[in-house]
Amino acid sequence: MEISQCRVLVTGGGSGLGAVLARDFAAAGARVHICGRREAPLAAISADHDRISSHILDVTDEAATAALFAAIGPQQIVIANAGIAESAPLHKTDSDMWHRIIAVNLTGCFLTLREGLRALREDRADWGRLIAISSIMGLDGYRYASAYSASKHGVNGMVSATAAELDGSGITANALCPGYLEGEMTDRSVTRITGKTGKSRQEAEAILAATSPAGRLIRPEEVSAEALRLCGPGSGSINGQAISINGEA
Numbered sequence: 001m002e003i004s005q006c007r008v009l010v011t012g013g014g015s016g017l018g019a020v021l022a023r024d025f026a027a028a029g030a031r032v033h034i035c036g037r038r039e040a041p042l043a044a045i046s047a048d049h050d051r052i053s054s055h056i057l058d059v060t061d062e063a064a065t066a067a068l069f070a071a072i073g074p075q076q077i078v079i080a081n082a083g084i085a086e087s088a089p090l091h092k093t094d095s096d097m098w099h100r101i102i103a104v105n106l107t108g109c110f111l112t113l114r115e116g117l118r119a120l121r122e123d124r125a126d127w128g129r130l131i132a133i134s135s136i137m138g139l140d141g142y143r144y145a146s147a148y149s150a151s152k153h154g155v156n157g158m159v160s161a162t163a164a165e166l167d168g169s170g171i172t173a174n175a176l177c178p179g180y181l182e183g184e185m186t187d188r189s190v191t192r193i194t195g196k197t198g199k200s201r202q203e204a205e206a207i208l209a210a211t212s213p214a215g216r217l218i219r220p221e222e223v224s225a226e227a228l229r230l231c232g233p234g235s236g237s238i239n240g241q242a243i244s245i246n247g248e249a
């Protein structure tokens with residue numbers, strides 16, 4: 001299926017990677033629905049693009065997620081991108097932080113992909129792409145990120161199991177696993193590091209960049225390019241993969 005014929009849902013599409021995904025899929029000719037909790041950033045993006053429309057959705061809200069798909073119909077490409085990050089060593093991770101992160105990153109991703117797949121099944125679709133935006137921390141453990149890492153390992157496990165169920169259906173499920181991205185979420189991590197260690201922003205950013213074999217932050221456009229590839233010609237056999245996007249050679 002041509003991307004230009006597709007309808008695409010991007011959760012958390014009001015900022016960061018989600019906004020880049022929305023713009024890149026719209027530029028490829030797709031009709032894109034972005035959703036998130038904050039009206040203003042969503043509206044600003046959809047106002048600039050006639051192929052992007054915006055919807056309010058908290059991805060942890062099961063009924064609202066089902067209602068959104070009922071309203072917009074089946075989406076050939078469903079990108080579960082919404083996520084949050086907070087950091088603390090395990091012994092300082094309180095239950096509220098744990099539940100917040102699991103609720104958005106894991107349960108939110110589950111609800112988005114499940115409702116997206118239900119809509120495709122009801123439509124008897126023989127082509128579809130479910131894409132979870134996971135993280136390099138879904139593949140490896142990083143310090144001070146036990147809750148976040150657990151949520152993203154969970155995402156990768158769910159995607160792998162879903163992909164096995166989808167074998168031969170024409171619908172695939174994959175996870176993209178970027179390292180630290182340029183953007184607001186990493187800016188907030190930099191602020192946390194400077195606050196806790198007294199290091200400069202430059203030093204803090206260098207610490208995060210050094211976690212990538214490339215020695216730099218990853219650009220959201222690199223992740224978006226991989227998402228487009230998963231939807232492009234010859235992508236039908238890529239199923240159940242957790243694809244690292246972290247600068248490895």
Ligand code: NAD
Nearest residue numbers: 012015016017036058059081082083135178179180181185
């Ligand atoms: P971001 O903070 O700019 O974007 C996250 C988006 O998700 C925001 O628009 C936010 O409003 C939305 N969101 C949060 N909770 C939500 C909820 N309950 N319902 C709906 N929307 C909600 O950060 P980003 O870097 O663009 O992150 C996008 C994805 O990439 C996330 O899943 C994140 O875990 C993942 N990721 C980020 C990095 C990084 O370094 N920034 C690295 C690897 C993976």
